[in-house]
Amino acid sequence: MPERLLSLDKVTAGYAQDIDVLRDVSLDVHAGEVSGLIGLNGAGKSTVVKTICGFLAPKEGSVRFRGEDISGLPPHTLIDHGICCIPQESSLFPYLTVEENLLLPLQGRARQYGAVLRQRYEQALDEFPTVREKRKAQAGDLSGGQQKQVEFAKAWLQQPMLCLIDEPSIGLSPLLAESVFTWIEKFAQSGMGILLIDHNVRRVVRMSDRVHVLSLGRITAAGQRKDFEGDLHEQVKQWLGLNF
Numbered sequence: 672m673p674e675r676l677l678s679l680d681k682v683t684a685g686y687a688q689d690i691d692v693l694r695d696v697s698l699d700v701h702a703g704e705v706s707g708l709i710g711l712n713g714a715g716k717s718t719v720v721k722t723i724c725g726f727l728a729p730k731e732g733s734v735r736f737r738g739e740d741i742s743g744l745p746p747h748t749l750i751d752h753g754i755c756c757i758p759q760e761s762s763l764f765p766y767l768t769v770e771e772n773l774l775l776p777l778q779g780r781a782r783q784y785g786a787v788l789r790q791r792y793e794q795a796l797d798e799f800p801t802v803r804e805k806r807k808a809q810a811g812d813l814s815g816g817q818q819k820q821v822e823f824a825k826a827w828l829q830q831p832m833l834c835l836i837d838e839p840s841i842g843l844s845p846l847l848a849e850s851v852f853t854w855i856e857k858f859a860q861s862g863m864g865i866l867l868i869d870h871n872v873r874r875v876v877r878m879s880d881r882v883h884v885l886s887l888g889r890i891t892a893a894g895q896r897k898d899f900e901g902d903l904h905e906q907v908k909q910w911l912g913l914n915f
């Protein structure tokens with residue numbers, strides 16, 4: 672059984688004191704596995720990520736990473752624990768070069784990355800040829816798809832144990848979206864645990880070891896991939912109220 676990296680246990684959270692967006696949310700992510708989180712717009716998927724990352728503190732329940740309670744830890748300290756997030760919106764500094772964006776999170780962490788940094792950087796550029804080509808350009812001058820590649824290269828460089836990935840394929844061409852899913856599979860094959868949110872429900876189910884369905888802030892279905900395959904259309908239509 673792979674190591675359980677992340678576990679949310681009955682997490683209730685929200686933006687206002689008296690309004691709960693998430694209610695009793697429990698989910699796990701294991702090393703080397705993809706955990707998919709699917710749900711309608713507004714179900715609370717990004718709020719789950721914000722709660723794990725410490726932008727919101729759970730009102731009840733806990734967020735644990737490798738058994739340690741990380742509920743409400745400051746977001747900028749997560750990387751020191753081995754957690755990285757690829758958010759829905761760009762997290763790049765538009766007026767810094769691609770190279771500066773890639774190396775910034777590693778600065779001040781020489782002890783963690785020092786000896787292997789250069790080698791790892793070259794390897795990241797090999798993995799993402801567009802990033803190599805654009806490394807001296809300002810990040811803000813890149814297209815949305817190119818910026819997404821930089822985001823993935825940045826995460827790869829940080830060698831996290833856990834990567835939270837929110838809507839990675841949004842706004843991308845079908846070809847690039849497929850590359851993004853292939854990179855995620857590669858991340859998982861390297862041993863990383865992945866929490867994946869994406870509106871492409873079929874693709875998420877196909878590549879996930881575990882699937883969680885979030886509806887109005889509650890997990891209404893969860894299981895292994897095999898539980899969600901088969902007549903996916905009927906099941907997910909029922910859970911999500913969707914016809915796709």
Ligand SMILES: Nc1ncnc2c1ncn2[C@@H]1O[C@H](COP(=O)(O)OP(=O)(O)OP(=O)(O)O)[C@@H](O)[C@H]1O
Binds near residue numbers: 710711713715
């Ligand atoms: N900063 C915020 N302040 C107040 N309410 C918010 C904030 N961000 C999100 N919400 C509310 O929380 C609920 C869940 O939003 P969230 O973005 O987590 O949903 P989602 O499932 O990620 O949706 P989508 O698929 O559209 O990205 C929504 O009702 C939304 O209006």
